[in-house]
Amino acid sequence: MVSAENRELTVLDPRTGEVASRVPIASAQRCDEAVRNARGAARAWARTPAAERAAALHAAAAAVREAADELAGLNERETGKLRDDARGGVDAGAGTLVQYAELGPVHRGRALHGGPDATDLMVPEPRGVVAVLTPWNDPVAVAAGLIGAALATGNTVVHKPSERCPRTGRRFAEILAAHLPAGVLEVVDGDGEVGARLAAAPVDVVAHVGSTATGRSIARAAAGTGAKVLLENGGNDALVVDEGVDPQWAAAQAALGSFANAGQICVSVERIYVHAALADPFLAALAGEAKEWGERIGPLVDQRHREHVHGHVADALSAGAHALAGGEVPDGPGAFYPPTVLAGVEPGTAVLREETFGPVAPVRVLPDFDIALREAADDAYGLSAVVLTADMTRAQRAWRELPVGTVKINNVFGGAPGGAAQPRRGSGQGYGYGPELLDEMTTTKVVHIGSPG
Structure with a gap:
């Protein structure tokens, strides 16, 4: 101010x-x-x-x-x-x-x-x-x-x-x-x-x-x-969740990427694409993770930023998405915002097309890995992306095809010292x-x- x-x-x-x-x-x-x-x-x-x-x-x-x-x-x-x-x-x-x-x-x-x-x-x-x-x-x-x-x-x-x-x-x-x-x-x-x-x-x-x-x-x-x-x-980092992985583990990874530091990390997970075969247990586990994270995250940086984050959530809800956790501005002082999980998110909504930079996990359920990878790559940004998969052939495809500076396979954060991406x-x-x-x-x-x- x-x-x-x-x-x-x-x-x-x-x-x-x-x-x-x-x-x-x-x-x-x-x-x-x-x-x-x-x-x-x-x-x-x-x-x-x-x-x-x-x-x-x-x-x-x-x-x-x-x-x-x-x-x-x-x-x-x-x-x-x-x-x-x-x-x-x-x-x-x-x-x-x-x-x-x-x-x-x-x-x-x-x-x-x-x-x-x-x-x-x-x-x-x-x-x-x-x-x-x-x-x-x-x-x-x-x-x-x-x-x-x-x-x-x-x-x-x-x-x-x-x-x-x-x-x-x-x-x-x-x-x-x-x-x-x-x-x-x-x-x-x-x-x-x-x-x-x-x-x-x-x-x-x-x-x-x-x-x-x-x-x-x-x-x-x-x-x-x-x-x-x-x-x-800015970044609008995608997380692709393939079939064949443990849904509880995948949800924990997604929650860490979306909610750590209230989603205010340059390489936070901003959008999630999950294989339909894993969707139900993954979404249930992610909603549970959001409730647990609600007890241990801090506020957003200020009220102005909270208005931006909630504006993205409200836009998604008005376009037909539904909140499995969070999604409402809490009462009380400060700029707190709850960890939020959105399902049924439409492709053109702001929460998928722009950087939200808050504790929001918008999820798209897709029928196969190819479509998920294609939607993850269709973005105006190019900072980083994450792929969770047990299939190393798909992992190889992902890091080669995703047009970003950093690709992480099976870890939302981490990497060897000395790495430098463009x-x-x-x-x-x-x-x-x-x-x-x-x-x-x-x-x-x-x-x-x-x-x-």
Whole structure:
């Protein structure tokens, strides 16, 4: 919520509706100053030995771990994220900083095979100033990845945390900046106007995690400046449940994917396609899972987001779907919404075609695996998808045919360390994590050194 009089962000605790934080919105002058400061520090930071940059990140990671309770408490008050989940996000963020501290010094170029009297190299160099715009649903972990990779490769950063958790984001950035030279990490608070100003500022990279609409706006702005754009935007991730699997296990997987963090995870399950042979026991088990999850999820981030989520549910119900669990806005304070299971959902409804980002599991019952896979692939987004199947031939087909950056077989979450996917279509572009993010944060120079005379 933005106050028009004094231009400040007022964030309400989504559990109680009480004021959680008030933060002044950065002026246009402050945004420009932050970019200038980062630009002014860029040359010296780029020339700092990679091992020294890594040492600074190691120290910052240790400080983040020491402040874990403080950061988790801020996150809980501003976004409603459960304390254990918020603490886990802080721990993950500190681990990510350590990861890039280790990877930065070994990020390497190539030697080329030229003539015997010359040396030819391909050398990675920092791009310069990186504007980092991060979301509210996991503010420390996501910011740590983008900021850590940028700093490890010698870039300077201007960071704008989400307006829904400004104190959490600012405090995290302050902890990091205390271990860096002045200007290497600048932070600005604000709403969409501040983000738009940074996207159009004279920076070299704009890295954004958030909605598809905002990502596309950033891409248009960056087209005018020539900045490189890294986008991880919205998703509408499908879960395909094949015949031949245990319906109780499949329902537990679906519930975890749909209801964890109240459905507010980038790769949450947004739509479910179940084989008709499994439909009745699966739906019964999923409804039971929803009732159990109702006792252990937190609120949505705010009332505005709850209106969005319930709007999708109401649209589906009006089109003929029926709720097997949830589906109604609860009484009482805060922005709580119950885990909801919808059956009989029509293909054109918003809950299937758009990102809901809430604890909603819309289910389509289909006669065979081929149709389920086809409907799962028919989407404007391309972030991730999950397939539960005991048939490895179908599993192979699924990961090859689903047009998304990440496909998970028989697990809604998980994966080996170091994996890095590229989202597609409406879900964005570029590597947003993993070792490949270091490549995104650098540019390559070819060097030819000949002999004199």
